[in-house]
Amino acid sequence: MRIPLQVVLLGLGIATATLMFEGAKRAMSGKHKRSPKQGDSPTAKEAKIARETANVEETASVPTEKEVAAAEAARARLRGDLTTTASTSEGKLPDGPEPVVVDIDYITSSQLLPLKSDTVKEQLQAAVQQLDANDWTQAIHGLNVVRQAAVHHKHTLEPSLSKVVPLVLISVKSLRSSLCKTAVMCVADLFSVFGNSVEPYMDMGSLTRPANSLLLQLLLKASSNDKRFVIEEVQQSLRIMAESVDPAVSLDRLVPYAAHRNPKVRAQVAMVLTAVAEQMTPEDLVQYGNDKLLKVGGALVTDNTPDARTAARGLLTLLRKSHNIAASTASTSDGEKENSPAVVRESSNISRNTDHALTSKPAVKDSRPACDDPQSNAAAWESYCKSMLAPSVAAAVLKVVNK
Numbered sequence: 001m002r003i004p005l006q007v008v009l010l011g012l013g014i015a016t017a018t019l020m021f022e023g024a025k026r027a028m029s030g031k032h033k034r035s036p037k038q039g040d041s042p043t044a045k046e047a048k049i050a051r052e053t054a055n056v057e058e059t060a061s062v063p064t065e066k067e068v069a070a071a072e073a074a075r076a077r078l079r080g081d082l083t084t085t086a087s088t089s090e091g092k093l094p095d096g097p098e099p100v101v102v103d104i105d106y107i108t109s110s111q112l113l114p115l116k117s118d119t120v121k122e123q124l125q126a127a128v129q130q131l132d133a134n135d136w137t138q139a140i141h142g143l144n145v146v147r148q149a150a151v152h153h154k155h156t157l158e159p160s161l162s163k164v165v166p167l168v169l170i171s172v173k174s175l176r177s178s179l180c181k182t183a184v185m186c187v188a189d190l191f192s193v194f195g196n197s198v199e200p201y202m203d204m205g206s207l208t209r210p211a212n213s214l215l216l217q218l219l220l221k222a223s224s225n226d227k228r229f230v231i232e233e234v235q236q237s238l239r240i241m242a243e244s245v246d247p248a249v250s251l252d253r254l255v256p257y258a259a260h261r262n263p264k265v266r267a268q269v270a271m272v273l274t275a276v277a278e279q280m281t282p283e284d285l286v287q288y289g290n291d292k293l294l295k296v297g298g299a300l301v302t303d304n305t306p307d308a309r310t311a312a313r314g315l316l317t318l319l320r321k322s323h324n325i326a327a328s329t330a331s332t333s334d335g336e337k338e339n340s341p342a343v344v345r346e347s348s349n350i351s352r353n354t355d356h357a358l359t360s361k362p363a364v365k366d367s368r369p370a371c372d373d374p375q376s377n378a379a380a381w382e383s384y385c386k387s388m389l390a391p392s393v394a395a396a397v398l399k400v401v402n403k
Contacts, residue, residue, distance in 0.1 A: 102137055104178040107144060109189055114152035115145070121156065124149050128160065131167035136179045139171055143186045150186075150193045158197060165190070165201040169214050177227045184221070184230070187214065188237040195244045202241075203253045215241075215253055216265075219272075223264030238268070242275040248288050250276045258296045263305040270300045270311035277315055282322035290326070291388055294319055298385075298393040301400055309400075316401050323384060324377045378402070 063071070115123050123145055130142030146164055149157040157164070168190070171183035190198050205212025222234040242250060254276065257269045273296070277285065285293065297319060300312035381401070385394040 104140060104182070106181065106185065107147075109147070109151060109185075109192070112144075112148050112151045112189075115148050120149065120153050124153075124156065124160065128163060128167065131164070131171065136174070136176055140179055140182050143168065143171060143182045147186050147189045150189045154193055158194065161190075161194065161197060161201060165198065165214065166204075166212075169212070169217060172214065172217050172221065173211070177225075177230055180221065180225075181227075181230050181233050184218070184233045184237050187218070188233075188240045191237065191241045191244045196246050196249065199245055199249050199253075202245075207256055216257065219257060219260075219265050219268045220262070222268045223262065235268075235271075238272050239275055242272060242279060247276050247280045247284065251288060251293070255292070255296055258300060263303065263308070266300065266303055267305045267307035267311065270303075270308045270315065273297075273300075274311050274314040274318070277318045282318075282325040285319065285322040286326045290319055290322055294385070294388055294397075298389045298397050302393055302396050313400050316397055320381055320401050323381055327377065327380050 127142040127145035127149070130138040131146070133139055133142070146157070146168070168183050168186050171179050172187065174180045174183070201214065203213050203215045205216070207213075207216075210216050218234050218238055222231055222238065225231050225234070251273070254269055254273055258266060258273070260266055260269065273293075277293070280288070293315065297312050297316045300308045301316060303309055303312070382398055385397050388394075389397060
């Protein structure tokens, strides 16, 4: 019997489609794995794949210890039970009470109350221990007790300054703003009450050990702290230092920091130098040394920091006034020498040998102070600056002061 060609082709198509479907089905069930190696039976391979799949599913379904601890902690927070511990395993999360919010009251010097008179020494000893405590709230309490002792019990605190000031310095360097500000307020009270008695302890480290220098730490806090209320308190403390400590001593401590590598520190030094110079008379500035201060002022007025240049103008203005008065004093002294009694007697002897002896008057030289002649003062100041400073620095000083 002859089979038609169309039937043969239809059968071949059906067979081919069936084979393709079976191949695709086997590929999907085997997850596109490559063919087994030679020697492996298909049954063993399928069993191996089944075991691996089961292990993966089991591992994915079992949470880790850290996940269990996190879930328990989350459930405890939802219940509001903050004292429930999460787990005692290695994956234990931090527990314990929540941090307590502390309100700090900044007490002004006028609001400080005296300590109990019968326990002043005991309270002061406890405050010294609190200054060295790790708890910053205890340190703040100790600082306030020291402030109370400084304002109301000066003679009791004074013997302990050598121990107290270094401990206060630790709090000044603190990164906690509230502790730092309270310490700076304590420093201001110490300067205000004890004055020169604090001077031996305010710059013990100097440039060689800057961490031990209270003065430098104040300058750094005033120039680099990011809290405005701390900066203002430090600047106030430096102004009190300028008013309370001997100006000559303060200048000796400040001048080395005028060349500090930090430009913001140099700006603060320029402002404090001007504040100290304002406490001195022109005669005091001359006695201290105009030459030294002029060189410092010249360096600051050419500094790359605007604040330093602005503050240096005030210092240079005071120096020029001092220089004019010094020149005036020298001119007056010369006039007094020329009008001395010996010169007057010589003039009288000459007049007696003339016919107008009774009516003749000795000539008196005009000895008006040099400060009455602005042009002479300006010329003397210009000559002085050019003799003491480099040409470019002298030009900058003359330009600033002559404005």
